[in-house]
Amino acid sequence: MSLPSGLTLTDLSDYLAPSQACIKPVTYIPEESDSTALDKPSASAGAEIIIGDDSGFYEKGKDGEKGKKLKKAEITLNDCLACSGCITSAESVLVSMQSHEEVYRVLREQPDLAPILSVSPQSVASLAALYDLSLAETMRGLRMFFKQHLGFRLVFDTTFPRALSLLESRSELHERRSNYYASPSPSLPSLLTASTSSLAAPTKLSPASSSIAPLPILSSACPGWICYAEKTHGDLLPFVSGVKSPQAVAGVLVKGAVVAGRLGLRPDQVYHVAVMPCYDKKLEASRPDFATTHQPPTFADGTEPVSVGDVDLVLTTGEVAKMIADKGLSLRALAATGEAGKFDGRAEEQYFPFSQLLDPPRGTSSGSYVHAALSSLLSPPSTPDSPSTSRAPTISRSDWPFLRLDSKLVRNDDYVEYTLRRVSCPYSPSSADSATESGDVLVKAAKCYGFRNLQNVVRKLSREAGITVGRGAAGKAPASSAAAAANARRAAKLAGGGAKETKVEPMIEFVEVMACPSGCVNGGGQAAPPRESLRARKRRLSWTGAEGEGFVGRVDEEGMPDTVGEVVEAEIKIVANQDAGKAAAGEGTGVGSDEDRVLSAKEWVQEVEKRYWSGSTTDDRPRRVGIDIDSIHPSIRPFVLALPSAEEEDALARVLEEMLGDDDGAGRDKRRKELLRTSYRAVESEEVNGLAVTW
Structure with a gap:
């Protein structure tokens, strides 16, 4: 099995070696008469186990004889989250219930369910690069495959759920800023205590507490980073954004009033599958915190509310490529033969008012959270909820011509700091703008991709917050209490400690965090970099859908990218022999063009990135957001253009109204957070027996 590059972490193995075998070997099966034993897993934690002659596991009796035979445990994704071993690639061993085979089984055995698909824009870009298609063609081919060949009812892209997630992220940022700057001398340790004091351990963040949690906000759309934080940096979880990822928000829409309600279905009658660029998204889907209780009038028949998982199953980009090829089909042929209008998303537009697939928000290809x-x-x-005593810097439209934004690369392209300043003179296209012009720093933000950069951010934040990051769950003993005390003294000094007031440069208030270097376009579940040129891929019979000839972007039986398949090697040799024969006959082979280059892994990520932005148009964006773009400094324009247009704001407001139903006032705010935010928990201890690990 060939593993994707990139996801490594110092002092932490990225592969499940034999010495790190899962620590849940058996499951205790109580006698049928013991009705309470199922609620007492600790009973099995203290049991002594022996291995019989048949290699089976038995509970040891009083006199050493074999007792009750124990059933071999089935490891679930939730067990994986409580494990102290792998974080990324090795989870593929544990995802049998999150595979394309499971999709086939559910579709075959549960025909009463209404299957609905959500596809991430990063997955669309990866498949577009692999098959040399436009984003629109790729999405049309996917719709035709899942609807016509598998029977899915609707196929959405997740750009509208992402817009809703970004809208909630903006609200959370303003809530936290209001709370942070309401105090004359905001202190991170005191804000941490206030935001977690009412929470039952091991919860470190809840939908309600995310509003009063401290700054900076660390984005939460990446489940790899969340898994890492819960295992190793539990005390920093209050800094994490409580907003659900686009994948989860799509589930809230699909299983709630917006889609299921309009279709006259209960949430548990919908089978929601998501296509994502990352294997860790499978873990996110399995978490109980990503479940939503849908209230009436969601139900057409007036039954009681029920809590359902936002997403039932996650497929990776590579697994989708395998599914298409297993059917003897070609994505290119599917995109070309689809009936006009039937697979162009018109049915989906009735539920999701707009798609940003061809016009993504300016910023990063991982969702543009920092730009948002x-x-x-x-x-x-327009009606800020911040107290009048808040010292938070405010910006109005009249300030825009005076604003400048500096971006600074720190160590590499994957860590960038943004500094927003206000200068004394307004921008004018006819006047020269001094690059050295200084001004007051209003706010800072950052983009942090990859674990190496992330660890530096975590260390700095833990020092400022006066806490010590425990790393026991990752295989290291936690730091000493003396180190914690030193950090607390350092944090008190940074907070002022009652000393005379000095001008302190604003802190970083928001960090867009992604586990993968280069972000989501380089996710571990994306199509692997092809080992042949585009011209060679075009000559494969699989390019047009011939069955049994291998396919572009192979994955192995576990859904991991397979770059050394025998079929791939054979096809490479065939193409090479064909070119050699043409050259010997004096025929041109076209060698030397871009189609003949075999891209490196880094070049392939750049190609996927290029496809992601390939549909962007900027001609009418200034008009749609209603601004005079020429009066604003070029460094500010991308952030102004990232604002939702009036039409998009109206569409988002309409959908929110439908989601929230008749709730108003405080109940409305609470319900919105229940739908769009979630909880995070720390792994409290590391025990020898996995059944005793608590969150």
Whole structure:
């Protein structure tokens, strides 16, 4: 099995070696008469186990004889989250219930369910690069495959759920800023205590507490980073955003009033499958915290509310490529033969008012969370809920011509700091702008991709917050209490400690965090970099859908990218022999063009990135957001253009109204957070027996 590059972490293995075998070997099966034993897993934690002659596991009796035979445990994704071993690639061993085979089984055995699919834009870009298609063609081919060949009812892209997630992220940022700057001398340790004091351990963040949690906000759309934080940096979880990822928000929409309600279905009658660029998204889907209780009038028949998982199953990009090829089909042929209008998303537009697949928000290809945060500060809510005593810097439209934004690479392209300044003179296209012009720093933000960069952010934040990051769950003993005390003294000094007031440069208030270097376009579940050129891929019979000839972007039986398959090697040799024969006959082979280059892994990520932005148009964006773009400095324009247009704001407001139903006032705010935010928990201890690990 060939593993994707990138996801490694110092002092932490990225592969499940034999010495790190899962620590849940058996499951205790109580006698049928013992009705309470199922609720007492600790009973098995203290049991002594012996291995019989048949290699089976038995509970040891009083006199050493074999007792009750124990059933071999089935490891679930939730067990994986409580494990102290792998974080990324090795989870593929544990995802039998999150595979394409499971999709086939559910579709075959549960025909009463209504299957609905959500596809991430990063997955669309990866498949578009693999098959040399446009984003629109790729999405049309996917719709035709899943609807016509598998029977899915609707196929959405997740750009509208992402817009809703970004909208909630903006609200959370303004809530936290209001709370943070309400105090004359905001202190991170005191804010940490206030935001977690009412929570039952081991919960470190809840939908309600995310509003009063401290700054900076660490984005939460990446489940790899969340898994790592819960295992090793539990005390920093209050800094994490409580907003659900686009995948989860799509589930809230699909199983709630917006889609299921309009279709006259209960949430548990919908089978929601998501296509994502990351294997860790399978873990996210399995978490009980990503479940939503849908209230009436969601139900057409007036039955009681029920809590359902936002997403039932996650497929990776590579697994989708395998599914298409297993049917003897070609994505290119599917995109070309689809009936006009039937697979162009018109049915989906009735539920999701707009798609940003061809016009993604300016910023990063991982969702543009940092750009959305900075953009929201350029245009704060019309009725801010911040107290009048808040010292939070405010910005109005009249300030835009005076703003400048500096971006600084720290160590590499995957860590960038943004500094928003206000200068004394407004921008004018006819006047020279001094690059050295200084001004007051209003706010800072950052983009942090990859675990190496992330660890530096975590260390700095833990020092400022006055806490010590425990690393026991990752295989190291936690730091000493003396180190914790030293960090607390350092944090008190940074907070001022009652000393005379000095001008302190604003802290970083928002960090877009992704586990993968280069972000989501380089996710571990994306199509692997092809080992042949585009011209060679075009000559494969599988390019047009011939069955049994292998396919572009192979994955192995576990759904992991397979770059050394025998079929691939054979096809490479065949193409090479064909070119050699043409050259010997004096025929041109076209060698030397871009189609003949075999891209490196880094070049392949750049190609996927290029496809992601390939549909972007900027011609009418200034008009749609209603601004005079020429009066704003070029460094500010991308962030202004990232603001939702009036039409998009209206569409988002309409969908929110439908989601929230008749709730109003405080109940409305609470319900919105229940739907769009989630909880995070720390792994409290590391025990020898996995059944005793608590969150």
